[in-house]
Amino acid sequence: MGAIGGEELMQWEKTQGAIAHEEKILVSVRLRPLNAKELARNDASDWECINDNTIIFRNSLPERSMFPTAYTFDRVFRYDCSTKHVYEEGAKEVALSVVSGINSSIFAYGQTSSGKTYTMSGITDFTVADIYDYIQRHEERAFVLKFAAMEIYNEAVRDLLSADNTPLRLLDDPERGTIVEKLTEETLRDWSHLQELLSTCEAQRQIGETSLNETSSRSHQILRLTIESSAREFLGKDNSSTLAASVNFVDLAGSERASQALSAGTRLKEGCHINRSLLTLGTVIRKLSKGRNGHIPYRDSKLTRILQSSLGGNARTAIICTMNPARSHVEQSRNTLLFASCAKEVTTNAQVNVVMSDKVLVKHLQRELSRLESELRSPGPTSVTCDSAALLQEKDFQIEKMEKEIKELIRQRDLAQSQFEDLLRVGDDRASKPWAGFDHHPKLQERNAWEGEHSMLESSGVADTHCLDVGVRTFRTSQYSCSHSESNSDDHYLQLPENYEDNSLSDGTSSRLSIRIPKFVGPDTCQGWEKITQGTGKKFEDICKEVRCVEIEESSMNGKVKSDALIPVESEEMLALKVAGNEDATDQNFVPSLLKGDKELNHTHADFPYGAWEQKIQDVQTTINCLINPYPDESSPCPPTADISSSRSLKLMRSRSCRETLMTSSLSPWFENGEQNARTPPNGFEKDFLGRPEGFQRKLSVLNYGVNIGRLSRKDSQASIGSDSIDELKAQNIKTSANEDVTSIRSFVAGLKEMVKLQYEEKLVDGPVQETEPRADESGKNAKDVGLDPMQDALESPSNWPLEFKRQQREIIELWHACNVSLVHRTYFFLLFKGDPKDSIYMEVELRRLSFLKDTFSQGNQAVEDGRTLTPASSMRDLRREREVLSKQMLKRFSEEQRKSLYQKWGIGLDTKQRRLQLAHRLWNDTEDTDHIMESAAIVAKLVGFLEPGQALKEMFGLSFTPRPTNRRSYSWKHSMSSLL
Numbered sequence: 001m002g003a004i005g006g007e008e009l010m011q012w013e014k015t016q017g018a019i020a021h022e023e024k025i026l027v028s029v030r031l032r033p034l035n036a037k038e039l040a041r042n043d044a045s046d047w048e049c050i051n052d053n054t055i056i057f058r059n060s061l062p063e064r065s066m067f068p069t070a071y072t073f074d075r076v077f078r079y080d081c082s083t084k085h086v087y088e089e090g091a092k093e094v095a096l097s098v099v100s101g102i103n104s105s106i107f108a109y110g111q112t113s114s115g116k117t118y119t120m121s122g123i124t125d126f127t128v129a130d131i132y133d134y135i136q137r138h139e140e141r142a143f144v145l146k147f148a149a150m151e152i153y154n155e156a157v158r159d160l161l162s163a164d165n166t167p168l169r170l171l172d173d174p175e176r177g178t179i180v181e182k183l184t185e186e187t188l189r190d191w192s193h194l195q196e197l198l199s200t201c202e203a204q205r206q207i208g209e210t211s212l213n214e215t216s217s218r219s220h221q222i223l224r225l226t227i228e229s230s231a232r233e234f235l236g237k238d239n240s241s242t243l244a245a246s247v248n249f250v251d252l253a254g255s256e257r258a259s260q261a262l263s264a265g266t267r268l269k270e271g272c273h274i275n276r277s278l279l280t281l282g283t284v285i286r287k288l289s290k291g292r293n294g295h296i297p298y299r300d301s302k303l304t305r306i307l308q309s310s311l312g313g314n315a316r317t318a319i320i321c322t323m324n325p326a327r328s329h330v331e332q333s334r335n336t337l338l339f340a341s342c343a344k345e346v347t348t349n350a351q352v353n354v355v356m357s358d359k360v361l362v363k364h365l366q367r368e369l370s371r372l373e374s375e376l377r378s379p380g381p382t383s384v385t386c387d388s389a390a391l392l393q394e395k396d397f398q399i400e401k402m403e404k405e406i407k408e409l410i411r412q413r414d415l416a417q418s419q420f421e422d423l424l425r426v427g428d429d430r431a432s433k434p435w436a437g438f439d440h441h442p443k444l445q446e447r448n449a450w451e452g453e454h455s456m457l458e459s460s461g462v463a464d465t466h467c468l469d470v471g472v473r474t475f476r477t478s479q480y481s482c483s484h485s486e487s488n489s490d491d492h493y494l495q496l497p498e499n500y501e502d503n504s505l506s507d508g509t510s511s512r513l514s515i516r517i518p519k520f521v522g523p524d525t526c527q528g529w530e531k532i533t534q535g536t537g538k539k540f541e542d543i544c545k546e547v548r549c550v551e552i553e554e555s556s557m558n559g560k561v562k563s564d565a566l567i568p569v570e571s572e573e574m575l576a577l578k579v580a581g582n583e584d585a586t587d588q589n590f591v592p593s594l595l596k597g598d599k600e601l602n603h604t605h606a607d608f609p610y611g612a613w614e615q616k617i618q619d620v621q622t623t624i625n626c627l628i629n630p631y632p633d634e635s636s637p638c639p640p641t642a643d644i645s646s647s648r649s650l651k652l653m654r655s656r657s658c659r660e661t662l663m664t665s666s667l668s669p670w671f672e673n674g675e676q677n678a679r680t681p682p683n684g685f686e687k688d689f690l691g692r693p694e695g696f697q698r699k700l701s702v703l704n705y706g707v708n709i710g711r712l713s714r715k716d717s718q719a720s721i722g723s724d725s726i727d728e729l730k731a732q733n734i735k736t737s738a739n740e741d742v743t744s745i746r747s748f749v750a751g752l753k754e755m756v757k758l759q760y761e762e763k764l765v766d767g768p769v770q771e772t773e774p775r776a777d778e779s780g781k782n783a784k785d786v787g788l789d790p791m792q793d794a795l796e797s798p799s800n801w802p803l804e805f806k807r808q809q810r811e812i813i814e815l816w817h818a819c820n821v822s823l824v825h826r827t828y829f830f831l832l833f834k835g836d837p838k839d840s841i842y843m844e845v846e847l848r849r850l851s852f853l854k855d856t857f858s859q860g861n862q863a864v865e866d867g868r869t870l871t872p873a874s875s876m877r878d879l880r881r882e883r884e885v886l887s888k889q890m891l892k893r894f895s896e897e898q899r900k901s902l903y904q905k906w907g908i909g910l911d912t913k914q915r916r917l918q919l920a921h922r923l924w925n926d927t928e929d930t931d932h933i934m935e936s937a938a939i940v941a942k943l944v945g946f947l948e949p950g951q952a953l954k955e956m957f958g959l960s961f962t963p964r965p966t967n968r969r970s971y972s973w974k975h976s977m978s979s980l981l
């Protein structure tokens with residue numbers, strides 16, 4: 001590596017793009033030899049490394065025949081491999097990145113006595129030796145090495161270089177991430193100094209005897225070596241720059257279950273704590289292995305907090321999983337391999353860390369600026385122009401094609417709509433005159449013969465049904481029987497073959513419509529189905545599958561919301577009957593026509609494709625807009641693709657993960673643009689959804705992090721916050737983040753409420769069914785499954801709620817701290833939401849909002865609210881100002897005596913300066929000490945004149961929201977909204 005500075009800086013700039021990259025964690029497995037005890041008790045090894053990458057389980061036990069037997073990793077090391085070899089192949093490259101300014105971490109993971117410490121101490125020694133060797137060979141650079149060591153024992157962080165056992169606190173630094181406060185960092189003199197320090201650590205580390213290891217490491221140990229280097233020729237000059245990175249050597253405590261290796265008392269307690277950290281580590285790795293979606297619970301343990309950047313962040317990481325080969329430990333070994341299998345899917349994104357002097361930075365930026373300017377000036381070589389022409393032509397072609405597609409889709413939609421309306425009319429008729437409407441429907445003339453029979457069956461109360469499930473891709477036979485003697489207990493369902501679905505939806509949206517067919521299906525009907533299957537080239541047995549009746553898959557919600565809101569339940573019944581009529585033994589034409597891809601019929605019956613088409617039309621239109629205007633400006637009607645999907649997810653309002661899409665959409669300028677909203681063609685749901693408050697779409701676009709600050713008049717908040725105190729804050733020209741946060745919660749809750757409202761609406765529509773059919777459970781399940789009904793969860797399982805509340809409260813407090821949330825906001829929230837099950841929705845909202853904010857910050861992004869950009873730095877600034885204001889309030893709100901006693905209580909010397917400010921800076925500064933938190937809240941409450949929590953104040957954080965209105969039909973969302981706004 002060359003020196004960095006001057007010309008070499010340019011060199012570095014060129015290479016840095018290549019250096020910064022995503023890569024998977026390097027995962028290897030090391031098998032240790034059987035030890036004397038294991039050999040003595042003949043505890044054979046069933047594991048074998050069959051090559052450099054694969055380890056297999058030689059399975060001699062029949063009860064284990066279900067388990068996988070082969071596992072593949074970047075490297076596997078046999079029991080006779082030396083640690084040097086393990087280092088060379090499994091850690092060296094990653095560890096030595098540190099000398100190039102890239103953070104790295106090497107972990108040892110495995111059960112107790114599997115060889116973690118044995119492996120890791122060897123790897124640490126070899127790395128250090130190589131680093132010193134490197135330093136010797138690069139005299140042109142000046143190196144500074146620093147060493148720190150800590151252990152996490154019983155969830156307390158201890159400094160291994162200090163005799164003081166006091167647990168160290170973790171602090172969140174917006175730039176550096178989690179830092180360990182007051183951790184000793186020794187600047188190394190030479191190699192022998194490091195050896196000395198390593199021995200100190202070894203002596204300090206918590207060792208205990210377990211049944212499996214006489215000298216078991218009971219803690220997680222992290223040794224951190226930081227290397228800074230600069231080119232000597234630039235040393236001391238103001239154009240120097242420094243590479244700075246750390247390598248962590250992490251020797252984890254045993255991953256076994258407490259019961260296995262530990263007995264009782266201290267060891268058992270250790271086991272719980274060790275397992276909490278390892279459990280979180282496992283969860284973090286598992287979640288990361290599935291991609292970086294959703295919340296990664298780094299903050300659930302100290303270990304994962306400290307090592308956050310090594311787990312999916314700015315670091316290269318290698319994990320060596322050590323295994324005890326003995327048969328008696330096969331379960332633990334398997335767990336280790338499962339962990340390793342997840343870990344190998346995790347990617348990190350390491351970058352070179354350069355600390356530039358101001359002058360170098362300016363130079364670098366100037367160069368970048370001139371490069372961009374020159375790019376702007378020169379339009380590029382002619383080949384580019386040719387390419388653009390070809391590209392334009394291609395896009396024209398696409399536009400033409402899509403316009404045709406739109407026309408066709410509109411035609412299909414109109415057709416579907418008119419048939420759909422026919423059906424509704426029929427439904428209305430039927431409400432007053434059962435069956436009457438069928439006679440008039442063009443497709444249902446044939447059903448008369450069947451009608452009488454069905455009426456009889458229905459009146460005799462045995463009208464059982466089969467369901468025809470349209471558009472599902474899989475087929476099973478076992479549940480379907482063609483015999484006459486079917487039981488009357490269950491509905492049966494038939495599904496159409498795959499190629500049929502393609503007729504209805506080409507965008508792969510999985511639509512599902514279940515249509516009821518009376519259950520007295522006779523042999524002729526079976527023949528009909530056989531014909532169908534022959535016609536589609538599939539065996540009859542392959543097309544039958546049992547699915548739930550009258551179910552519409554969640555993914556088809558775009559169309560469903562509208563349709564559900566419109567179709568009375570009776571109409572669904574009629575759909576069933578209508579199909580049933582054509583399913584009559586005397587008429588086999590109807591169903592085959594469906595399978596032939598009779599679109600008209602399909603559209604007539606499937607309310608989903610109607611909505612889906614609208615959505616599709618909208619999508620295509622949007623795509624065309626994009627094609628027409630590929631470089632949109634602010635007023636363009638074309639949102640970026642991501643936003644199209646976001647807005648769709650937003651409408652679906654289903655899963656927890658919708659948080660991310662909601663959040664992302666909020667940052668999109670496209671949704672902020674009123675003109676855009678006006679021009680975007682409405683889809684079925686938006687257009688027809690009656691209960692949506694005006695401007696809702698706009699609100700949703702900012703759900704996450706409150707935008708409508710302007711909309712919340714001061715009156716709103718004054719209603720419950722002591723008005724004079726707010727005035728005081730205002731009078732000092734401080735736009736506290738508290739006000740904004742409260743507002744942001746309001747808008748986010750409004751959005752969330754809207755989602756819940758949609759659920760209620762669905763359930764209202766489903767109401768009668770709920771009373772008579774098991775379908776109600778399904779609706780309930782849907783809501784719960786997607787985590788949008790936390791209040792219901794809390795009310796349904798009150799015994800879990802207090803614990804869950806505590807957990808969420810803890811998480812929220814930590815997130816407040818991490819995001820520099822206003823202290824006034826924290827105080828209100830903390831004092832208002834004390835664990836009532838009805839509070840769960842507010843907790844959920846707050847958690848989502850904060851998680852989003854934290855994720856945004858940690859990805860280096862900015863949150864945008866009403867044109868105002870929020871960054872870690874700006875929120876920190878706001879918080880600092882707020883503390884200043886609060887410190888001033890202390891003069892007004894506390895007597896001198898009260899202040900004195902507060903200073904004493906909070907450890908502030910009475911002879912020190914700026915005592916009020918000191919106190920203000922201590923408020924809400926500890927996220928773990930409950931007393932601290934309660935006292936902070938009490939002080940802030942007093943300072944802002946917050947006296948009695950009440951419902952009105954709660955409503956600042958959203959609507960007062962009862963889980964289930966007693967009279968569901970009378971539940972009025974609009975009413976609730978207007979009471980809020």
Ligand SMILES: Nc1ncnc2c1ncn2[C@@H]1O[C@H](COP(=O)(O)OP(=O)(O)OP(=O)(O)O)[C@@H](O)[C@H]1O
Pocket residue numbers: 031032033035079110111112113114115116117118119213215216217218252253254255322
């Ligand atoms: N590859 C190996 N070759 C020879 N001996 C080994 C090997 N790995 C581990 N051992 C021996 O096995 C014993 C346990 O190893 P070690 O203490 O490293 O396990 P550990 O996984 O760190 O256990 P704990 O989690 O309880 O601290 C030690 O006596 C060690 O010398």
